[in-house]
Amino acid sequence: MSLPIVAIIGRPNVGKSMLVNRLASSQNAIVHDEPGITRDRTYQQAFWRDRDFLVVDTGGLIFDDDTEFLPSIREQAIAALQESQAAIFVVDGQAGPTPADEEIAQWIRQQSIPVLLAVNKCESPEQGIIQAAQFWELNLGEPYPISSIHGNGTGELLDELVNHLPPNAEIPEQPEINIAIVGRPNVGKSTLLNTITGESRAIVSPVSGTTRDAIDMRVERNGKIYRLIDTAGIRKKKNVEYGAEFFGINRAFKAIKRADVVLLVIDAVDGITEQDQKLANRIIEEGRAAVIIMNKWDAVEKDAYTIYEYETHVKDRFYFLEWAEVLFVSALTGKRVEKTLDAIDRAAGEHQRRVSTAVINEVLQEALAWHSPPATRQGKQGKIYYGTQVRIQPPTITLFVNDPKRFNDNYRRYIDRQFREALGFTGTPIRLLWRGKRVREVERTINPATRV
Known part of the structure; x- marks a missing residue:
């Protein structure tokens, strides 16, 4: 430091x-x-x-x-x-x-x-x-x-x-990648932090709830600065009493909010639980990039098919998080932990990636050619005029349409899938905003320069 x-x-x-x-x-x-x-x-x-x-x-x-x-x-x-x-x-x-x-x-x-x-x-x-x-x-x-x-x-x-204290030195500011390490109690979050940083930065114990504060640690690699944030284990809300654990979990949620990338740590022996799924939903709601860490891989009895069975299990339980990269590691032995920062780099890069309007509309045209928007019972069909990326972290694309109500959930998922297949965005959620014609007309009265 x-x-x-x-x-x-x-x-x-x-x-x-x-x-x-x-x-x-x-x-x-x-x-x-x-x-x-x-x-x-x-x-x-x-x-x-x-x-x-x-x-x-x-x-x-x-x-x-x-x-x-x-x-x-x-x-x-x-x-x-x-x-x-x-x-x-x-x-x-x-x-x-x-x-x-x-x-x-x-x-x-x-x-x-x-x-x-x-x-x-x-x-x-x-x-x-x-x-x-x-x-x-x-x-x-x-x-x-x-x-x-x-x-x-x-x-x-x-x-x-x-x-x-020494006087302030002129220290050039370097951008940091903020990484929150989250998961249920006793899945190995603190061990993972210690293994990545190479020092005993957090207390590790088999006792559930050892970590309470959100612990920040800076790591530098290949000219990049990473700020790793270890957090308290997050249990079901009904099991948490007011006190140290309550405050620790609140700080864990704040760590997710200020992170660029979230490492969701899963106990490979226990498998993916309902609480893990709720945490994954929290990550998506906050719009954070994510990497799924299947920890304690050394404790799993394996044969030639085990990893494929686990990959299928992860895809089934985290079907809504299919865009996240999955790593099978052992924080205790250090096996494959070195791949974590590489996965973080990829997820962080996609999280702040910007795609030109021309490319977005090429994807839209191809998607529309394969599958036209649905029509209502009255025969009124949805129309997508054009799309443009309006934000990053997470990548957010606005689609200008005649009426958002004419696009059902199935078709919205179809468009989302087409963007994923064409543009990638591995490791990050993407958000699609459906803006109707009336909104555009109001904008045009406020700002005549708004594109039609």
Whole structure:
């Protein structure tokens, strides 16, 4: 990552994620009154005075407990500190210094990195000075009283922080391909992210629901920048209670919306479920390009016909997603994972592809020659005058007709199929907009230059 990094560390439930959201002027980090919500390290961009930097949120540090995810959370926090230029140690001003704070402070003093001590939950400026004074005993320098909720004191904290960060460099902007990795819980999304990036970026566990935040990771290959976004596993709505999982799933849906390409990860052992189909529909509704990843292929018992049987199964269950490329991979062993970025390149290219009006109308003329539009019971036949592509991401084609109501679903699917066969658009949905004559007449009165 090109920007300097600032690690936010501390014990559980002291308000680290709230501070990250305050510094980044966002609501991307999950904030919930429950210890252990944040597990992986997540990055957000921040700015103060003349400095751009990244703040990395980390899970709560506990050194004397190795249950559940705590060892992995420690590894993620240590990794964040190692790649940072500075750190902010967050403590709870209302609780006062605790043995856990003292243990973290002792560990921090052994690190060769500038650390600022932020005493959070100091909502009253007068009382905050008294609360902060208790933390001089941690021997980490001046404690800064702040309120992550209200923003009190964060300006003074940032004024000191930027003194430890390098000045902004002239970094040429490079376009990024945003890739959301989505799927049901425990299908191998985090393992796939780690395998693609070549590092333990996300915590991997057989426990369902390990990933909660949407985790961004940048990868560069052949001069292209990819931003991979690991997301929480998405279960059926009726099974999700309000809390960490609810917030994680909302962030997964937001990740789909801001992605260029979505990797829909399927457990090859379980096969395609109804929930997988609902996720595929969500991708289509958002107009995102997609690649279907059949993961855990190493765990499937195979013979010479297995892959063909699976391909048939995928086509049957994802008949509405037939345009998406399918990869059979093993994120655990790395088999065929290298093909993923190639498939992403193809899908992203088609997602922003533009076709000339002349070519579109050639396809239309041939389609009309093979199959004329249907006629109503009164003998009135539909007419397609011409078509033109009006948008990309996804490719959107407007068809100007005499009356959209005269074109039934079967004929609309026929036209869609003709465009696919002639123009490809592998990896991306295409949208057809049927515009009637009356609309065109209204447009012409508003803008005389509108084409007839």
